[in-house]
Amino acid sequence: MLKRFYPDHDFKALLFDFDGTVADTMPAHLEAWNKGLANYNLSLSRDLHLAWAGRPTKNIVQLLNEMHxxxxxxxxxLKEKEVHYYASMHxxxxxxxxxxxxxHYKGNLPLAIVTGSRRKVVEATMSHLGLDNHFDLLVCAEDYTNGKPAPDCFLKAAATFSVSPQDCLVFEDAVLGVEAAHNAGMACLRVMEDQQLQIAKK
Structure with missing residues (x-):
């Protein structure tokens, strides 16, 4: 299945971003952001939300505090936003x-979710989508310090699987996530807006 993209490489682990990659959560997250920000007379545009995709919520709050x-x-x-997110999760x-x-690869290769979202939010969404038992590892916002585009989260997943970075393939939708994958020394397939996959060039 992956040979059409990388005919000469046999990857030993697949690492997946979650929001916008495995699950189409971005509209629900943006709605939750804006419901929460309304309490502070602020809003978050779709373009800025996409540009910051992959960053942990705490980091985005810091950026908004500095910006405004x-x-x-x-x-x-975080707690307020999660309440709004759960309300639209259906x-x-x-x-x-x-x-x-x-x-296709479940049970044949190690599969990980590597995300800037909090673990309980990811687990709740996976349960809603029936994906509870599809992944061998979750690396979430609580598990690392430096968010994407830093490579820490992807390197942590590779180390947990005892797989070298060059033998990992990342799936990402966000620019920051693609940068993080490349910074980790990993190949990356990008999920485009039409949900098709293409090789993410450095």
């Missing part, structure tokens, strides 16, 4: 092109 000269409490906002669907890859 406000002091949104990150932990409190509308979330999988990204078929990626889940087809997951189903």
């Amino acid at each position: 000269g406000v002091n949104i409490p990150a932990e409190q906002f 509308a979330i669907k999988t990204i078929t092109s990626v889940v087809d890859v997951v189903n």
Whole structure:
């Protein structure tokens, strides 16, 4: 299945971003952001949301505080945003092109979710989508310090699997995530807006 992209490479582990890659959660997340930010008379544009995709929520709150000269409490906002997200979770669907890859390689290669989202949010969404038992590892926002485009999260997954970075293939939709994969020394397939896959060039 992956030979059409990389005919000369046999990957030993597949690492998947979650939001916008495995699950089409981005509209639900943006809605949750704006419902939460309304309490502070702020909003987040779709373009900025996409540009910051892959960053942990706490980091985005810090950026918004700096940008607007406000002091949104990150932990409190996280809880508020999650409530709004859960309320719209029923509308979330999988990204078929990626889940087809997951189903094809499940049980044959180690599969990991590597995300900037919090573990309980990812687990709840996976349960909703019936993906509870599809992945061998979750690397979530709580598991590393430096968010994407730093390579830490992908390197942590590779180390956990005892697989070298050059033998890992990353699936990502966001620019920051693609940069993180390349910074980790990994090949990357990007999920485009039409949900098709293409090789992400450096």
